[in-house]
Amino acid sequence: MIIQPKIRGFICTTAHPEGCARHVQEQIEYVKSRPKQAAGPKKVLVIGASTGYGLASRIAATFGSGAATIGVFFEKPASGSRTASAGWYNTAAFEQAAQAEGYYATSLNGDAFSDELKQQTIARIREDLGQVDLVVYSLASPRRTHPRTGETFTSVIKPIGAAYTNKTVDVHSGKVSEITVEPATEEEVRHTVAIMGGEDWIMWMDALQEAGVLAEGVQTVAYSYIGPSVTHAIYREGTIGRAKDDLEKSAHELNGKLSELSGKAYVSVNKALVTQSSAAIPIVPLYISLLYKVMKEKNLHEGCIEQMVRLFEERLYTNGAVPVDEKGRIRVDDLEMREDVQQAVADLWGQVTTDNLESISDIAGYRSEFLRLFGFGLAGIDYEAETEADVAVPTLSQESK
Template sequence: MSLRHIDPKQRGFLIVNSHPTGSATTVTRTWEQVPPRPEGHSPVVLLLGHSAGYGLATLLTGMRQHGIRGVGVAYEAPETERRTASAGWYRTAAAARLAHEAASDFVFVNTDAFSDKGKDEVLDLVQERFGKVDYLIYSLAAPRRTDPATGTVHHSVIKPLGQPYEAPALDFSDDTPKVTTVRLEPATEQDKQATEHVMGGADWQLWVKALADRDLLADGFTTAALTYIGSELTAPIYRQGTIGAAKEHLERTGRDLNTGVLADRGRAFTVVAGAAVTQASSAIPSIALYTTFLRTVLGEGFRTTAQQAQDLWDQLTGATPLVTDDEGRIRLDGWELDPHVQDQVRELWSDPQNGLAHSTAGANWFINQIRELYGWGVEGIDYDQPAETTVAWPQP
């Protein structure tokens, strides 16, 4: 037992410690917001990146509505003398508790999913405990990746391509959010390639091939990788930047899987999700301000990751028809890119200082969402009380 009184250690969008009770509570509340469905088929799912964002939402909605069983994979930091465990560590423990209460045979592995060792560890467990896999969900996000073939460590960067990027951004380093200007120099070709190595489809393809080599693809096997397109307002730093290049690589990989290793054996999709407040997205300049304006326009119409994950599972399982675009991508972002919505966001963006003045509620919501990612600012939690920070990783 390790009861400690902890306070958030925050620098801008980065919070370097987490609150275990708050982190666990966010998982429970997401679970409770998902309507359960009658028992039915319980597909085997391998979920890469289960501990945050869309991956966590896909896990919780899958267990709650479709009775999924299988293995979740994440790479989370344990508690040390100086710091709490990561929020994803505490969220995993909470998700494991919910799985147990729901009698869902879902287990969790803490390992580097990019490594050969990690793949072997996970696939040994899959093979021994579950057999063939029905769904592989790829939702990994990381700042770096070691190429398992060469040992080269690649670091992703957030930069524009071709020309400098200058745009308004949200700054809440003080108590009051304000608009600032961010400027980034263009990426080099090496920057672009490194980002593709980390955030592209290379590892997705390795995982599918590893499953195929072990004869672990179930009949009708489906794999889906999460991606994002977003608004034209953020395109210069996102879709037209280094991250966008990586996402295009991911989408090409999906097409290659369908014509290659999965030909006549399964299907691969990239899934275009809508905007969300995640640890990954908060690091991208201008995304915070854009998301604040989007929330201001949509209010409660802003779809949560859990709502989007429900849409995804309904489409993957055939409960509702697939909604795909001309490139075969599953689209979950129609609510965000609705022209009427984008027109209103564009109006706020055209005068960001004035736009922020009209978006106080949206800015406060965004900041609260960031804090909740780490378990802070969660309603109903008494942060003056000591918290149990020593939480074991759930064992199979």
């Protein structure tokens, strides 16, 4: 079929297999252009491994330090006239590239919140790797069914306590306007924490530890974001922020549990990037468009793969103490949060309107990055040509589909 982007709101309902493969290959080539990391992880489990930071973590571990990886995710294969999801195509391309160079790479597709998939993953680790020395927790989902109680939670992106009004942008039309987001109810806060907080991370680590598949000195990392004051009401001080507070609390709890293995748990605070998740947050796309403009002009811009390479090379695997802030968090948002960067963004925020958006922001870069998430806009791909949408992930059986 000929596959073109079909955008609905903040998601794209189609994905291009060749474009996704090219996007994955670009990240692989970046990692391969750097020196091999002898001190890096060797056996890695990535929970939420098919897009964004999770995918970049898997690529960085494999091609940076030769790690064997197991990826866990929930993605959909092609069906009839419907393309597969971008994460499906990403995983197919990653596994093919990894296995072609002799690296172990396998995946499990299903509900990562379920006890069943946790046990399937444990069985795969036990059978193929014995133990893992790094567990990356990078799940991003709008809903979760609790494996013990059966309750289904749905997350919201709202402020807490009072309504919040600020600028936002319609990324596709370029219209800058004011948006008011009403405050969350206590029930909405509870639901969001249940999905995006640390309970499932702890459940994963408990199950892995009880099964004996965590190596001595194991490290685990989950990803978070803080950002500038302009986004705090909707993000860090809103429902998502409450969930991230719970994530940080969970890291401290896990540190106690992992002490018998001399293991450590960290929350890594990463840079704001165009992802399927961030595109859904009011105000944030406008902030990212301005941030990209400033950071590119200062030659400080990083994407997911650059962030994850720096996390591994300069934070987690330095043969020394892992550098953390006063709350025990790893910070790879340090370039974003530089005072000169934030002042420049704040100045632009005060000026930006629909009329000057194209000139004072990198809205074009935002749009390009958004499309690239789904395999569109990659150089060297003929998007007018017929392509095969039904692509297999090498290690997934038909039953997994």
